[in-house]
Amino acid sequence: MHMPSGVTASAGRREWIGLAVLALPTLLTALDISVVYLAVPRLSADLGPSPTQQLWIADIYGFLLAGFLIPMGTLGDRIGRRRLLLIGACAFGCASLLAAFSQNGTMLIVARALLGVAGATLAPSTLALITTMFRNPGERGRALAIWVSCLMAGTALGPLIGGVLLHFFWWGSVFLLGSPAMLVLLITGRIFLPEHRNPNPARIDAPSVVLSVSAILLVIYGVKELAANGVTGPAVAAVAVGLALGVAFVRRQHALADPLVDLRLFATPSFRVATVSLLLNSVAMSGVALLVNQYLQVVRGLSPLSTGVLLVAPSLAVVGSAMAAPRLAQRFRPAHVITAGTTVTAVGCFLLTRVGPAGPVLLVEFGYLLGMLGVGPMVALGTDLIVGRARPEQAGAVGAVKETADNLGFALGAALLGSIATAVYRHTPGAPADSIAEVSPHADPAVLAVARSAFTSGFDIAAGTATGIAVVVVALVLVTLRKIPPTGGDGDADARQGSADGVGDQIT
Numbered sequence: 001m002h003m004p005s006g007v008t009a010s011a012g013r014r015e016w017i018g019l020a021v022l023a024l025p026t027l028l029t030a031l032d033i034s035v036v037y038l039a040v041p042r043l044s045a046d047l048g049p050s051p052t053q054q055l056w057i058a059d060i061y062g063f064l065l066a067g068f069l070i071p072m073g074t075l076g077d078r079i080g081r082r083r084l085l086l087i088g089a090c091a092f093g094c095a096s097l098l099a100a101f102s103q104n105g106t107m108l109i110v111a112r113a114l115l116g117v118a119g120a121t122l123a124p125s126t127l128a129l130i131t132t133m134f135r136n137p138g139e140r141g142r143a144l145a146i147w148v149s150c151l152m153a154g155t156a157l158g159p160l161i162g163g164v165l166l167h168f169f170w171w172g173s174v175f176l177l178g179s180p181a182m183l184v185l186l187i188t189g190r191i192f193l194p195e196h197r198n199p200n201p202a203r204i205d206a207p208s209v210v211l212s213v214s215a216i217l218l219v220i221y222g223v224k225e226l227a228a229n230g231v232t233g234p235a236v237a238a239v240a241v242g243l244a245l246g247v248a249f250v251r252r253q254h255a256l257a258d259p260l261v262d263l264r265l266f267a268t269p270s271f272r273v274a275t276v277s278l279l280l281n282s283v284a285m286s287g288v289a290l291l292v293n294q295y296l297q298v299v300r301g302l303s304p305l306s307t308g309v310l311l312v313a314p315s316l317a318v319v320g321s322a323m324a325a326p327r328l329a330q331r332f333r334p335a336h337v338i339t340a341g342t343t344v345t346a347v348g349c350f351l352l353t354r355v356g357p358a359g360p361v362l363l364v365e366f367g368y369l370l371g372m373l374g375v376g377p378m379v380a381l382g383t384d385l386i387v388g389r390a391r392p393e394q395a396g397a398v399g400a401v402k403e404t405a406d407n408l409g410f411a412l413g414a415a416l417l418g419s420i421a422t423a424v425y426r427h428t429p430g431a432p433a434d435s436i437a438e439v440s441p442h443a444d445p446a447v448l449a450v451a452r453s454a455f456t457s458g459f460d461i462a463a464g465t466a467t468g469i470a471v472v473v474v475a476l477v478l479v480t481l482r483k484i485p486p487t488g489g490d491g492d493a494d495a496r497q498g499s500a501d502g503v504g505d506q507i508t
Contacts (some may be wrong), residue, residue: 044107205258288352290414321375
């Protein structure tokens with residue numbers, strides 16, 4: 001029986017069970033980013049790593065995860081998304097065991113590096129498989145919202161779960177989360193996940209891989225150093241060299257018949273604007289999240305566990321709004337749903353500019369909750385605008401572009417807003433040390449009062465910057481994406497216009 005023209009088959013039980021299977025690696029990779037920070041003091045006492053090794057233990061996972069996303073996304077398109085996902089799951093599980101039972105700092109750094117490379121196979125493959133399994137726009141939107149919710153939940157719950165594990169077990173327990181979960185994925189993935197690959201795969205261009213990985217690693221390393229230590233020669237050099245390699249990567253992609261990333265995708269407004277908006281969204285809220293955590297713990301003196309408990313409500317808020325966004329987008333234009341959410345984020349960030357060193361914690365909680373509540377529509381619908389319109393053979397590479405934008409946004413957000421807060425602190429008359437983290441909580445009350453006031457001033461200005469970024473995203477989305485009809489409508493006006501211009505055939 002043939003489907004009527006223009007009608008897309010609905011997903012069945014197998015596809016929805018497959019989505020549950022895919023939720024597992026998404027949750028675990030997000031958890032693995034955040035739990036290690038809590039474990040560093042305990043593992044440092046046991047393994048005795050040097051200060052430099054401690055930094056690499058904390059950061060190398062995120063560095064390599066971001067650096068290898070694009071090559072792994074393209075590799076999945078070539079060899080098969082399910083195959084790459086299962087290979088990555090096996091490697092992730094083994095590396096988790098290696099990390100949990102590491103005997104010294106070097107061994108743990110190697111294990112974390114392997115976890116980063118293995119983790120880079122999971123997100124692009126997962127996104128690509130979702131777009132393959134759910135071709136109906138409404139169902140795909142709901143599936144992506146569930147995926148986004150798992151990602152957000154994993155990131156938010158990491159400190160809470162890590163705190164509980166470290167309370168009852170040794171530091172290696174935070175890494176053991178990955179092994180049994182990946183074993184389940186290996187068993188169920190073969191049963192419920194379809195295989196899909198580019199039917200006409202080309203060879204992967206090795207120089208493009210080297211350029212992309214090197215560019216992303218250097219830029220992220222540089223911005224993290226700028227955030228941590230201010231403007232230094234090595235940090236500026238890393239960013240400059242990374243950007244230069246990025247330019248070389250772009251030029252090479254234009255010259256190749258089979259590029260690692262098809263840059264013609266960016267000629268389509270929905271793809272380009274959604275990617276930029278997601279990056280800006282990550283810049284604003286990752287920086288705010290960092291400073292909210294610091295404010296609650298350093299200025300208000302809350303424990304990490306108490307802080308984690310306070311941040312549960314904002315985490316649930318973003319999950320709820322991400323789940324609701326696809327249904328709203330069936331009745332209202334996606335641009336209107338996204339801008340309504342981002343406006344709520346702007347209001348929340350503005351409320352955070354009113355925070356004082358001794359004001360009500362409820363104001364911080366409410367402002368951050370609104371900020372996170374507004375993030376859900378942007379992430380859920382923005383992801384759909386990027387990966388939902390990709391050609392099947394490009395889905396892995398396109399998913400990798402989306403994930404790379406998110407990771408760059410997280411790094412830039414911490415660098416930008418963190419640097420703003422630090423600069424204000426250092427230029428406050430009488431502020432002790434170079435940062436509030438260096439001030440002992442047992443210092444003289446007058447000294448603590450100055451330090452807390454200086455940090456809060458920087459926090460207020462950084463939150464104001466995040467407010468401005470959210471307003472820019474609102475304007476950008478309204479101006480460029482307002483013609484895209486509701487997903488319950490007949491089609492995508494933006495994509496149809498792209499086809500008329502000779503571009504839309506790249507993503508439709």
